[in-house]
Amino acid sequence: MRMIILDEEQRKEYEMPEGLSVIECLLRYDLPVRNDCAAKGNCxxxxxRTIAGNLSPETEIEREHLSKEELDQGWFLACQRAAKSDVTLRLSYGRDAGYRKTMLAEKEDALAGDPVVQRGVFSMSEPDLSDQVPDWERLLAAVGGSVSREAIPRGLLSALPELLRKEDFTVTVTTVANRLAAVTPGKSERRPFGAVCDIGTTTLAVYLVDLATGITRGAAAKTNPQVSFGTDVISRINSVSEDFSALEKMHGDIVAAIAELMAGLLEENDLSADDLFAMTVVGNTTMSHLFAKAxxxxxxxxxxxxxFKQGLTFRGRDFPLPMHPEGEVFLLPNVAGYVGSDTVGVMLxxxxxxxxxxxxxxxxxxNGEIVLSGNGRVLACSTAAGPAFEGAKIKNGMRAGAGAIEKVRISDGEIELKIIDEAPPAGICGSGLIDAAAQMLKAGLIDASGCLLPPDTDFPLAENLRRRLRKGDQGLDEFVLAAKGEYGNDADVxxxxxxxxxxxxxxxxxxxGITVLLREMxxxxxxxxxxxxxxxxGNYMDVRHAVMLGLFPGISVEKVEAVGNAAAYGGRLALLSREKRAxxxxxxEKTEHIELSTSAAFYDIFMREMNFPG
Amino acid sequence: MAFEKVRDAMLATDSELVVKEINAELAKGADPKAIFDVLTDAMGEIGDLFSEMKMFLPEVMLATEAMNEAFAILGAEMQKQDQAIENLGTVVIGTVKGDVHTVGKDMVTGTLNTAGFKVFDIGIDSSPQDFVEIAEREGADIIGLSALMTATMPSQKDVIEFLESKGIREKYKVLVGGGVVTQEWADEIGADGYSKDAVGAVDVAKRLVGR
Structure with a gap:
């Protein structure tokens, strides 16, 4: 039987042995699936989600963890079922913010045809008096191709004669772009590795990639240590304006954090720093500057x-990073001050x-970065999406971690909540806020202008909803989503x-922003x-609700496709392929940046688009 | 209540309806000044609803537009009848050097205008010299400084220091605002007034000119 995995745009097929549960098949192929309880059915x-095909029957355990609606939609627990025919599945990913960020770049694809890092075994004829070609030239002739004659790895010449002769003029050569980077005696079985580094203002994620196969071997994330200089890019820039030495410190902090994550990934995979030959870096323009110490x-x-704007190339030895000193660090180019290499990664x-x-x-x-392509043009803008999507500045807002309300349904006067890790609700995350607002709009609790019904409203409402309306702090109306004790929570949400x-x-x-770009084009x-x-x-948000709220004016639900951490994925493409790097x-170069803050049209459209579709 | 339909149209932030109702009242021979007072009160109500967040920026913008249209009609009518339109004071407003955000400044321009101030909007990325030149030329009472980013807040201070260096600081009341600006910052740089939003700016401006 075959198992077909749909992962964003990719479609991959795997052979599925009979008698194995779905989770065993997923784990066998190293596909991303949470397995916190070792397939015991506890977690x-x-x-x-099944898209097509037949599975063994639904179990009691599944009914405990999934709602009826979810089961009807084809969701199931991989540890509970086995396939009864060829099946097509869509995977779900982990939960907490760091895990979210790292898992979402997992998108297996064929290795592009022109890898940046190549490794090959070369044998040369042994010299004699009729063949006095020197060692370096002998090696270059054997490697052939377009390898640079000028870029000789530091220290190589002192070791080259011995390296060549140790295994009778058979060596393993690693090249990076057009540059010879490493020579080891004999035929090496080791494979070159690379890393993708996605520097977010808040979260740093590093991925370890097998450069021979293009497969991601591991991912790790941690909070960007620069947050001690401020949580947003402007306060970090201000830190440098106030004291220029902050640049050196923030640069050092981020490099040290990358080194720490990389070292952990190498260790987990029994690799050494000398196995790592390439790293690509994406981030917003400020993060790019701080990484490059610009x-x-x-x-x-x-x-x-x-x-600077262009992509920058460094050697491994330029940074205190656990990688080969002759390896290459490539920082993807930026488009504009607030459209950075992370957006270039998304575009790639x-x-x-x-x-x-x-x-x-x-x-x-x-910040929301928006790109529009068509008619041979690419336009991009950046807009202050505000803190709402990340749960900041929201009364009971929180990041997407345990206890965050992530889904809300209101129907027939009843409220159904989905809470991360099924903990008592502690707050609401961005995707939960979108859900709540859309469902409240649908239920008539808020109108198209965004006005919430007052507690004394004469609007016909189910009693369960009416009693949740009240006046809160500073005389502002509010709606109680989860009353104290309702779900074991110790405070109202x-x-x-x-x-x-x-x-x-x-x-x-x-x-x-979208509308201004459409007009411009x-x-x-x-x-x-x-x-x-x-x-x-974007991956966790319920797209139907986002559309219902008018986040993407004029775009219908079917056209919206969540593509996960596309910035890091783009970084991975640039890691694997020279063509993608170009x-x-x-x-x-090609992307035209549209500055919204001086756009005359933006103000009027912004005012209009603040309303919900009514 | 007098002119209830005018008031309701204003609260519905429907400028077409406001204009229609005003014209209907004027045709009946109503006193333009009395209509204007009703509209001013309605704007006050909208301001209260805004602070309770029952109304939001789009409605305030629409109300401001409606008020501007009403102002044009009523002003012309009052002039015909030799009634003076009272000017509460003259304001020079702009977004400070290095900052190109317009939304907040435009809102304040609108609310001050409709409250009866004469407002000169000098635009974005304005230097201290720009502010002072126009303020001197127009005999302004108030200079309004908008800054939306922590990086450009110091430019508000630059304007105050420039006024001091010219020895004309006492001639003007300086009003500061913008998303990141706080009362503490206003106090720190010695501004005369601060408001967190465009509606509150009207009260502060009135207080600064002793109204």
Whole structure:
């Protein structure tokens, strides 16, 4: 039997031995699935969705962990079922923010044809008096191709004669781009590895990639240590403006954090620093500057002229990182001050250059970066999406961790909540807020202008909803989503009128950004055939609800496709393929940046788009 | 209540309806000043609803637009009848050097305008010299400084220092605002007034000119 895994745009087939549970098959092929309880049926984390095919019958354990609606939609627990025919599955991923960020880049694909790092075994004829070709030239002749004659690895010449003769003129040679990087005696069985580093303002993620197969071997994440200089990019830039030595410190902090994650990944995989030959780095323009130790100060004020834009190439030895000193570090290019190499990564990942038709890519975070491609042009803008999507500035907002309400349903006056790790609700995360607002809009609890019903409303409401309306702090109306004790929680979790307003600011800015780009390209939303939603948050958000709230004006649900951590995925493409690396440079050059803060149209559209579709 | 339909149209932030109701009242021979007072009260109500967040920026913007249209009609009518339109004071407003955000400044321009101030909007990325030149030329009472980013807040201070260096600090009341600006910052740089939003700015401005 065959198991077909749909993962974002990819479709992969695996042979599935009879008699194995689905989770055993997934684990056998190293596919991302949570297995916290070792397939005992206790944790409910191995949720997978069937798209097609027959499985063994539903179990009691599944009914404990999944709602009826989810079971009807094809969700099941991989440890509970075996396949009865060929099946097509869609995988779900882990939960906490770091895990979200790391798992989402997992997207297996064929290795591109022109890898940056190549390793080969070469044998040379032994010299004699009729063949006096020197060792270096002898090696170059054997390796052939376009390997640079000038770039000789540091220290190689002192060791080369012995290296060649140790195994009778058979050596294993590793090249990086056109540069010979390492020579070891004899035929090596070791494979070269690489790393992708996604520097988020909040979270840093590092992925270890087998460069021979293109497969990701591991991922690790931690909080960006630069948060001690401020949680947003502007405060980090301000730190440098106040004291220039902060640049050195923040650069050192991020490199040390990358080194720590990389060292852990290498150890887990029984690898050494000398196995790591390439690393690509993506991040917003400020993060790129801090990584490269470039002066970021002019990023913060108009006219936003920053230090550099192009992709930068370093050697491994330029940083105190656990990698081969002759390896290569490639920092992807930026587009503009607030459209960075992470957005270039997103563009690479959805192959926006080679798409026909018109497509939008949106990466949602504290800033929303929006890209529109079509008619041979690529436009990009950045908009202050505000803190709402990440749960900040929301009365009971929290990050997507245990206890966060992530899904909300309101029907027939009843409220159904889905809480991460099924803990008592402690707050609400961005995807939960989107859900709550959309369901409240549908239930008539808020109107198109975003106004929440007052407690004394005469609007016809189910009693269970009416009693949840009240006046909260500062005289602001609020809606109690989970009353104290209702789900074992020790405090109320509410949606306040102000929370709705914060959401309106964020969604208005994103919707207006999209609209301004469409106008600039002179096309309508109907002409857009795809909207790629990048970022962990986009992957968890219920797209139907986002559309219901008008986040993507004029774009219908079917056109929206969540593509996970596409920035890191783009970084991985640039790690594996020289062609993709060149495409990144081309994208950065070609993309036209539209500055929204001076766009006359933006203000009016932003005001209009703050309202919900009514 | 007098002119209830005008008031309701204003609270519905429907400028077409406001204009229609005003014209209907004027046709009946109503006193333009009395209509104007009703509209001003309605704007006050909208301000209260805004602070309770029952109304939001789009409605305030629409209300401001409606008020501007009403102002044009009523102002012309009052002039015909030789009634003076009271000017509460003259304001020069702009977004400070290095900052190009317009939304907040535009909202304040609108609310001050409709409250009866004469407002000169000098735009974005404005230097201390720009502010002072226009303020001197127009005989301004208030200079309004908008900054939306922590990186550009110091530019508000630059304007105050420039006024001091010219020895004309006492001629003007300086009002500061913007997403990241706080009362503490306003106090620190010696500004005369601060408001967290465009609606509150009207009260502060009125207080600064002694109204």
């Amino acid at each position: 409910g984390k191995c949720r997978v 002066d970021p100060r002019r990023l913060a004020t108009a006219p936003f002229v920053f230090c 990942s959805v192959d926006i250059l080679n798409r026909s038709g018109c497509a939008i890519a949106v990466d949602l975070g504290t 509410v949606i306040s009128q102000k929370d709705i307003r914060e959401l309106q600011l964020g969604k208005g800015a994103v919707a207006a 002179n096309i309508t939303a109907e002409e857009v055939d795809r909207l790629f939603l990048a970022g962990a948050f 495409a990144a440079e081309e994208l950065a």
